[in-house]
Amino acid sequence: MINTELCEMLGIKHPIIQAGMGPFGTNKLCIATANAGVLGLISSSGVNSRDTMPEIYKYFIGTAGATLDDDKPAVLEKIFRQTFEGTREKRGIFGLNALVATEERGNAEVIIDAAIKAREDNPEMKERFRVMFTSAGDPMPWGEKIKGAGFKWIHVVPSVKGALRCQKAGVDVIVASGHEGGFHTAWEPVHSMVLLPAVVEALAGSGIPVVGAGGFCDGKTLAAALALGAAGVQMGTRFLATKESDFAPLWKDSVVKAKDRGTLVARGFVGPARWLRTEPSQRHAERTLQMSPGVYLGKPDDFATIPSELIIGELEGLNAVFDGDEDVALMAAGECAQRVTDLPSAEELVQRTVSEASEILTNLPQRLLA
Numbered sequence: 026m027i028n029t030e031l032c033e034m035l036g037i038k039h040p041i042i043q044a045g046m047g048p049f050g051t052n053k054l055c056i057a058t059a060n061a062g063v064l065g066l067i068s069s070s071g072v073n074s075r076d077t078m079p080e081i082y083k084y085f086i087g088t089a090g091a092t093l094d095d096d097k098p099a100v101l102e103k104i105f106r107q108t109f110e111g112t113r114e115k116r117g118i119f120g121l122n123a124l125v126a127t128e129e130r131g132n133a134e135v136i137i138d139a140a141i142k143a144r145e146d147n148p149e150m151k152e153r154f155r156v157m158f159t160s161a162g163d164p165m166p167w168g169e170k171i172k173g174a175g176f177k178w179i180h181v182v183p184s185v186k187g188a189l190r191c192q193k194a195g196v197d198v199i200v201a202s203g204h205e206g207g208f209h210t211a212w213e214p215v216h217s218m219v220l221l222p223a224v225v226e227a228l229a230g231s232g233i234p235v236v237g238a239g240g241f242c243d244g245k246t247l248a249a250a251l252a253l254g255a256a257g258v259q260m261g262t263r264f265l266a267t268k269e270s271d272f273a274p275l276w277k278d279s280v281v282k283a284k285d286r287g288t289l290v291a292r293g294f295v296g297p298a299r300w301l302r303t304e305p306s307q308r309h310a311e312r313t314l315q316m317s318p319g320v321y322l323g324k325p326d327d328f329a330t331i332p333s334e335l336i337i338g339e340l341e342g343l344n345a346v347f348d349g350d351e352d353v354a355l356m357a358a359g360e361c362a363q364r365v366t367d368l369p370s371a372e373e374l375v376q377r378t379v380s381e382a383s384e385i386l387t388n389l390p391q392r393l394l395a
């Protein structure tokens with residue numbers, strides 16, 4: 026057993042967070058990871074994909090038993106209830122990932138309000154639906170609503186500057202997300218080996234636990250994060266490739282098959298994104314270089330000037346995953362895909378990650394300090 030301040034604060038058994046991975050659903054995955062003793066996160070942004078990514082939307086609502094007749098609050102309510110019921114026996118702890126980018130403000134309000142209502146309607150839900158995890162935006166406007174409702178609040182940042190802003194906003198736990206990570210990356214990215222200790226140092230004495238994200242996928246990397254001063258890790262790509270994960274079979278298998286240098290960065294919706302290296306993603310990277318070069322220069326493009334064919338190509342690429350069309354499919358994943366070689370259950374994955382990390386941490390002093 027490894028016990029950290031993250032475990033104490035959230036009431037989880039192991040210092041691991043299963044990442045939110047919207048707009049794709051993580052409804053079933055969240056139940057499996059929460060039952061395995063880590064923090065499970067529901068991804069919410071799929072609820073806004075009805076018109077733009079109909080395949081993703083249908084899949085997202087389908088795994089929670091919702092239908093096309095349900096409106097957003099009704100879909101979310103079904104997801105929360107399903108997660109609550111699915112984690113009842115093992116008393117799993119879960120949370121919700123909500124994007125709070127400025128342009129998403131209206132959508133974020135609907136999502137967070139639905140979560141607050143679900144908890145208010147059911148005191149037992151409140152006990153285990155403990156966390157609001159916000160990302161992709163400024164935390165400052167959200168503190169009153171989230172903390173006022175009694176959530177533990179986690180926010181993800183790509184920089185020390187972002188971490189200090191979280192401290193000011195009253196965030197309870199900060200996730201430092203390095204450039205290795207899957208899907209959206211920062212405009213001016215820093216890798217985990219530099220970012221994580223820098224954020225830990227910047228927050229020293231604050232009492233705010235820091236969690237590493239980007240590249241963490243096993244006991245070795247968990248032990249390394251703890252050695253760098255983290256209170257735990259968040260894993261996205263690794264949990265994507267598990268038996269219970271809601272991701273399409275083509276996507277999971279492609280992560281498992283990824284080899285050395287198996288990812289690349291190209292445009293993805295709102296900015297740079299890390300994709301599995303495939304023929305479609307290499308074509309997409311070439312188009313990005315021509316039509317949205319800011320992705321590679323660290324300069325946000327003016328969204329209005331990006332040619333629509335680039336954006337349409339991304340939407341088609343994501344929808345194609347669900348049809349199993351490898352010639353068009355675009356699949357996001359982190360660099361650690363090259364270290365993912367199987368599709369375990371969430372429980373198996375958590376157990377082996379924690380025992381490997383414990384063994385490393387136990388043996389290191391003997392190995393090095395004797």
Ligand SMILES: Cc1cc2nc3c(=O)[nH]c(=O)nc-3n(C[C@H](O)[C@H](O)[C@H](O)COP(=O)(O)O)c2cc1C
Nearest residue numbers: 044046047160206207208239240260261262357359
């Ligand atoms: C397919 C995919 C979708 C993601 N979507 C989101 C998202 O909607 N919100 C978010 O905060 N992070 C998102 N992320 C980032 C993860 O939350 C996490 O920080 C990242 O996967 C960690 O790096 P790793 O992939 O090396 O584990 C996504 C990651 C992946 C792989």
